[in-house]
């Protein structure tokens with residue numbers, strides 16, 4: 001079968017590799033779609049960052065070269081020994097994070113902090129291929145009313161759901177989301193489903209237009225107006241209860257801390273490519289709490305599927321294009337890297 005294999009910095013190769021066989025408890029999945037994510041671009045341009053490069057991952061025993069791709073929707077093609085669920089022909093999405101199940105974090109249910117965490121496409125072969133094998137119990141079967149294309153965004157949706165869960169946002173909370181990209185727009189919808197009032201902040205007009213379409217109560221463009229003042233005006237001068245930074249720019253943590261209300265929460269769900277500076281006294285004096293959010297757990301994947309099935313999370317507006325596996329490097333990556341990027345997600349289909 002064909003697979004897009006990561007060999008190192010700027011070295012991705014479309015190769016013919018052996019068909020994977022499902023081991024006990026595993027299923028073989030035929031890929032329908034696999035999304036390209038900003039993390040894939042970062043690994044390509046600046047990596048290896050998250051991909052296991054030096055020593056094998058303790059859970060999977062694997063290191064690169066590895067098949068890349070972690071945003072997978074697939075059809076069950078074959079069952080390994082002992083598997084009764086899912087069934088052959090079921091369409092599934094994955095909890096793409098394997099964990100040791102024995103460490104303190106795993107036992108506390110904080111699986112995204114397992115020190116041995118192995119993510120699909122980073123520590124085990126991923127979905128930019130014809131097929132993949134995966135533990136049956138870490139699949140989530142899609143209901144009939146969720147199309148495979150809609151489900152292709154379940155992975156970033158799970159990241160967004162996890163962030164919203166960590167923010168503990170509830171009905172009546174006022175939340176600003178900085179960065180209306182894929183994760184930001186999915187978080188916005190998860191917040192609206194919780195009954196929160198949501199303000200989207202971004203400098204890209206197409207992102208703000210989509211945020212408004214997807215239910216934002218207000219949109220703020222820091223290039224056109226003072227974002228901090230505007231967020232204050234929207235909240236009787238006190239600022240949002242929660243500010244989520246899904247942008248990860250050099251200046252966004254400062255904007256988040258500067259605009260959240262006294263005693264509020266700043267939640268960081270972006271990966272910062274530079275080291276932002278700000279005055280920590282602004283946290284102390286205003287008793288602002290700050291927390292990070294990484295990846296997701298099984299319950300976040302299940303919640304993302306539930307929100308999409310219930311029509312509370314729309315993902316199709318975020319699908320900008322569908323390309324073939326042999327077009328990823330020449331067409332997919334340059335469009336994702338372009339400084340005037342006019343897309344959200346590009347899906348890849350091997351067929």
Ligand SMILES: [Zn+2]
Nearest residue numbers: 037038039070
């Ligand atoms: Zn991703």
Ligand SMILES: [Zn+2]
Nearest residue numbers: 100103106114
């Ligand atoms: Zn663990």
